[in-house]
Amino acid sequence: MDWSALSLSLKLAAWTMVILFPIGIWLGRVLAWQDFRGKPLVEAMFALPLVLPPTVLGYYLLVALGGATPLGRFYHDLTGQQLVFSFEGLLIASILFNLPFAIQPMQRGFEAIPIEVRDAAACCGLSGWRTLWRIELPLAWPGILTALVLTFAHTLGEFGVVLMVGGSIPGETKTIAIAIYDRVQAFDTAAAGAMSATLLIISLMAISFTFLISSRFKSRRHD
Amino acid sequence: MSYQSIVQWSLHVWLLPAALLVVLPAQAQSTTDVPTVAAASDLQFALEDIAARFRADTKLDVKLVFGSSGNFYRQIEQGAPFQLFMSADEGFIFKLADLGRVEDRGALYAVGRIVLFAPHQSSFKPDAQFKGLKSALTNDRIKRFAIANPEHAPYGRAAEQTLRKLGLWSSLQPKLVLGENVSQAAQFATSGSADGGIFAFSLALSPAVSKLGSYVLIPAETHDPLRQRMALVKGANISARTFYNYLQQSGGREIFKRYGFVLPSEI
Numbered sequence: 001m002d003w004s005a006l007s008l009s010l011k012l013a014a015w016t017m018v019i020l021f022p023i024g025i026w027l028g029r030v031l032a033w034q035d036f037r038g039k040p041l042v043e044a045m046f047a048l049p050l051v052l053p054p055t056v057l058g059y060y061l062l063v064a065l066g067g068a069t070p071l072g073r074f075y076h077d078l079t080g081q082q083l084v085f086s087f088e089g090l091l092i093a094s095i096l097f098n099l100p101f102a103i104q105p106m107q108r109g110f111e112a113i114p115i116e117v118r119d120a121a122a123c124c125g126l127s128g129w130r131t132l133w134r135i136e137l138p139l140a141w142p143g144i145l146t147a148l149v150l151t152f153a154h155t156l157g158e159f160g161v162v163l164m165v166g167g168s169i170p171g172e173t174k175t176i177a178i179a180i181y182d183r184v185q186a187f188d189t190a191a192a193g194a195m196s197a198t199l200l201i202i203s204l205m206a207i208s209f210t211f212l213i214s215s216r217f218k219s220r221r222h223d
Numbered sequence: 224m225s226y227q228s229i230v231q232w233s234l235h236v237w238l239l240p241a242a243l244l245v246v247l248p249a250q251a252q253s254t255t256d257v258p259t260v261a262a263a264s265d266l267q268f269a270l271e272d273i274a275a276r277f278r279a280d281t282k283l284d285v286k287l288v289f290g291s292s293g294n295f296y297r298q299i300e301q302g303a304p305f306q307l308f309m310s311a312d313e314g315f316i317f318k319l320a321d322l323g324r325v326e327d328r329g330a331l332y333a334v335g336r337i338v339l340f341a342p343h344q345s346s347f348k349p350d351a352q353f354k355g356l357k358s359a360l361t362n363d364r365i366k367r368f369a370i371a372n373p374e375h376a377p378y379g380r381a382a383e384q385t386l387r388k389l390g391l392w393s394s395l396q397p398k399l400v401l402g403e404n405v406s407q408a409a410q411f412a413t414s415g416s417a418d419g420g421i422f423a424f425s426l427a428l429s430p431a432v433s434k435l436g437s438y439v440l441i442p443a444e445t446h447d448p449l450r451q452r453m454a455l456v457k458g459a460n461i462s463a464r465t466f467y468n469y470l471q472q473s474g475g476r477e478i479f480k481r482y483g484f485v486l487p488s489e490i
Contacts, residue, residue, distance in 0.1 A: 068344065068415030084416040085367055085400045167400030167411060168372060181403075185293050185375035 001194045004171050005179035012087070012175060013155035016094045017148050020102035023095075024147050028106030029136070047100045054097065054160025061093055061165050085167040090175075093161045101150040109143020110136065142217040146210045153206035156199060258463035259286045259304065261295040263311030263451065264406035265335055265378060265423035268431075269482035270309070273475050274466075280474065283462045291404040293375050299324055299456060306456050306463035309470075311335065311405070312377040313452035320454065329454025332470055333484035336443060337381050338427045340412050341419035342436035349419065349439045353389050356419070360394050368395055369411035369420030371402045377449055378405035382421035384446035424483035440483075451484075 031043060049057065065083040066072045075083050083089035113136060121131045137144070159177040166173035168182065176195055183192040262270050267289050274285055288305070296315040299308055300322060308325065309332065310316050319325045339349040339356065346364035347355035359365050370386075371379030379401065386392040402408030405423050412420025413435040427438045455467055469475050476486055 062414065062416075066414050066416045072416070082366065082416060084414070085411075163403060167367070167369070168403070169400060182372065182374060184297075185291065185372070185403075187293070187375075 001191060001198070002174075002176070002179040002183075005174050005176045006195070006198065008087075008171060008174065009156050009176040012090060012094055012158075013152045015091055016098055016155045017152045019091075019095055020098055020151050021144075021148060023099075024102035024106045024151075025132075025137075025144065027103050028140075028143075028147075029110050031103065032107045032110035046103050049097045050100050054158070055164060057093060057097060058161045058164030061089065061161065065089055065092070065165070084165050085169060085173060087172050089165055090162060090173055093165060094155050094158060097158065097161060098151045098154055101154050102147045105143045105147040105150065106140065107143075109140035109146075112143070113139045142213045145213055149206050149210050149213075153203050156202060256460065257284045257286050258306035258460055258466070259288055260307045260309065260463070260466065261288050261290070261299065261303075261305040262309040263292045263295075263377075264289045264404040265311055265425050265451075266309060267406055267426065268429040269425050269478055269484070272482075273470065273478045276474055276478065277466055277469050281465060281469070283465055285462060285466050289406070291376060306459040307453060307467055308456060309451070309453040311449065311451050313450045316452040316454045323457070325454035325456050326459070327454060329452050330467075330471060331450055331452050331487045332475075333451045333479045333486065334490060335378065335381075335449030335451055336424040336483055336485065337378060337385065337421050337441045337446070337449075338424050338438040339419065339421055339441055340409070340427055340436055340438040342413055342415050342417075344415060345418045345436065347419065349437055351439045351442060353391065357391065359418070360391065365395070365398050365418045367400050367411075367417040368398045369400045369402060369408050369417045369422075371405040371408040371422065373401075376402070376404050376408075378421075378423050379408065381446040381449055382408075385421065385441055388445045428481075428483050443485075448490075 027046065031039070031046075062084065063069065064071050065075070072083055075081070081088070083092065117135060117139070118131065121135045126134065157177060158175065159181070162173065162175050162178055163181070166175070166178060168174045168178055174182075176199060180192050180195045180199070183189075183195065260270075270287055270289075274287055278284055285307075292310040292312050292315050295303075295305065295308055295310070296319065299305055299319055308316065308319070313331065316325065316329045320328045339351075339353065341347055341349045341355075347359035349355060356365070370382035373379035373383040383392065386395055400411050400417055402411050402422075406426065408420055409422040409426045409432060411417050412422060413432055415435075419436075421441065424440060426432050453467065453470070455463060459467075470479075476488075480486055
């Protein structure tokens, strides 16, 4: 059992979740309530990671973030570090890759709020922030929670991108999924088995949790 | 789609392929099929050339699959439909022979060499004594250095042995990025994101790689010989057999030599 790989994966998942929380709320609300030209295209772009192989993102990240590229150099000049082969690089990949998992459930959550409720809040003179805090978030919470759990679980399972841009550095880019692959390659089935079982249990718990939330929410709506 | 249906949907996406998986293995390979060759990733460029010449010479065809020898070992052990296995590590061939999965203990076809590579904008110039790398290391100018994962890749193991022998292992280890196989190590080392790396000579000799930087051949005494062995998988057809023989004849050997491999006859 590679504890440093597990804790690295948990850290990556937590950061991805934290960063996508506000981004998901913002984009989820915009996509739920606003109509604008090119909206289908925008929605399609955010949904792309659902269908694209991780290797495509991995390839573009290698091309865009490498030490020889303008973006890679800019980041290097800014921080003295490089993005490829680093935790920060993985985090960027992970955020991009989890966009649909964060946005879509939140968007459905906000869509479920009747327009009358928001109108009423506006009529009562509630500010935008107070409406968000007191009206919208309490009503959309099952979607938001589902989004966060899915993002977290999906990050733990990320493999293709990490394999391509990570470099398997212990404590930095060697996530649990990579560690499992490495252990299998090294014919260490005991460690691979233990880590696979751990990941299976965490993922099952996370997915069960989202089903639990939505079934609770449904039965409450029907009361 | 509700938030729940996204979860359900992503589960459904997996059901159809899973069902297909149960059905597909029933298809058996016929004796006239184009045989599939499982080849270690250091053969990437050399074997493509040999196969092209083989097709022209014999009018027979082979399909090439490149990957890590360990993966192929496991797949062939489980009955994967490869007909020829060209391993970068002869140990895998011997194990499969003991299991009765391959016809015999096969043939040594090449001995691999490794190079020290630095991309154009690197902080050091490669030399056979590793002086440039050493001084770059002491001046803390090395950020990342790429090798194949020594835990399972033969070329990674050779790289580790060399670095240990030269007393560079402990200072370089925190800077290492590990490729899943030697090809990925080469990709990392040449990408400009690492300051250099150690990988197979056969890959460095390919124009696609050599134009990205400079390299020196690492003396063979610094690591255990990379003895590469191949064997026919049981049930191999006539095309596979012909290719197996072709690899050991002058046409194949000449190309192996051109790609920097040491031939069995030269040892």
